[in-house]
Amino acid sequence: MKRGLFCLVALLLAAGGCGDKSATGAASGTAAGGTTGAPVSARPAQAPPRPKEPPRGPRKPADPAVMKSFHAERCHVGLLTLGLARTAYEKSMGKDRPGPKIPDLGAPEVKMGNPAHLYLRLARICNVAGAADKPPHEELDKALHAAVEVGPPLAQALSDAGDYYTKKENEKDDFAKGRELHTNIKKGFEKLDVVTKGVGDALPSWHKEFPPKLEAAPAQKSHLIVMRAKAVFEAMLAGKDAAEIDKLIADVVTATDELDAATKDLKGDAYAAYVPKAARTFIERAKAAAADKKIPNLVSVGSGVGSLFEAENNAYKQDISGYVPPDPEADNPHHGMH
Known part of the structure; x- marks a missing residue:
């Protein structure tokens, strides 16, 4: 009888020990691996606030x-x-x-x-x-x-x-x-x-x-680029000599450089965003056509002039939309044809 009670007590102590070991293991596992512990909230993390859109003036x-x-x-x-x-x-x-x-x-x-x-x-x-x-x-x-x-x-x-x-x-x-x-x-x-x-x-x-009522330098210089580019195209169609055409192309290059200089400190300027890229594409095509006056090259020049007018038009429409750059230190770039 005593022996039976002793065995029963031993079994109970062993079970308690196993339970303690399990609890200790769980606690140590939490400390080591971080897989258990305080419950994680089911609520998703709050999304960061959307950046505010730049203020716009009246269009x-x-x-x-x-x-x-x-x-x-x-x-x-x-x-x-x-x-x-x-x-x-x-x-x-x-x-x-x-x-x-x-x-x-x-x-x-x-x-x-x-x-x-x-x-x-x-x-x-x-x-x-x-x-x-x-x-x-x-x-x-x-x-x-x-x-x-x-x-x-x-x-x-x-x-x-x-x-x-x-x-x-x-x-x-x-x-x-x-x-x-x-x-x-x-x-x-x-x-x-x-x-x-x-x-x-x-x-x-x-x-x-x-x-055109051009009130600010970027708009003035952009318009000058476009009209000079058209003059190049018309001179090519009229069969003007190479020296005259080269000079007209150089005038477009000069006007493009002047636009870059006028807008380098104007963040978000509409004319700087549209016109110089189209101008450089035109200049490349014009030089190719001046070197080889094949009809496809001349057509490419005409297409380049059309793209320049489109770029100036896009810049004008963006310029009058009242866009203000988000950088408060940036100069206000609003200028154009009014």
Whole structure:
């Protein structure tokens, strides 16, 4: 009996010892590995507060005259570039229709996609320019309305032709669609000179009546870059000598450097954000075309001028939005055409 009680006590003590050991192990495990201990809250950690957006002032309405100038100038560049497409097309085809000949559309090569789409990108702005009735200007408005009827449809036909030949659809329909496009393209080419001259002749009187009001250096210098770039393109189309073209390109380089200098301390400046990059791309293309006056190189220059007008337009629209840089020490960059 005594022996039985002794064994029972021994068993109870052993069980208690095991329990203590387990508890001790759990405690030591918590200290060593940190896998147990105080319960972790199921509530997710609070997300950090979102950064405050920079304050914005009241948005100024865009000046209709400024916007109309952008669109009219870009339309003119698009029409001039379509003239290069005509030269390439007619040289490649002569009096023949497509099949088996494939027309040369004059567009620079692209890594993928339709190279002739750039004509549509450049010329369809004529639709916007033609719809800009404020402020009215009889000569320019008449010229732009005529351009709407020629430039965008011709550019669309060239783009469609580029897509058609890029996809080799002529091999499937024996040039049927190519001949249909050829008819539309030729009709557009016949009217192109008249509308191009109309817009080009009207722009000087428009600018005289509605000169851009450039109040700050970045806007002034950006506009100078764009107009000098257009002068380079027009000089190339007119067949000016190499020395004159090199000088005009150098003028664009100088104006771009001046814009960089004027905006280097203006954080968040809209013109610095858009124009210099487009200007450097244009300069590179212009130098290539000056060295080799192949039509695709000249088309690339025209595309570069169009991109510069677009960059200036984007900078102007951002500039009037009232954007204030988040850095309180930064100079207020609000300036532009008003």
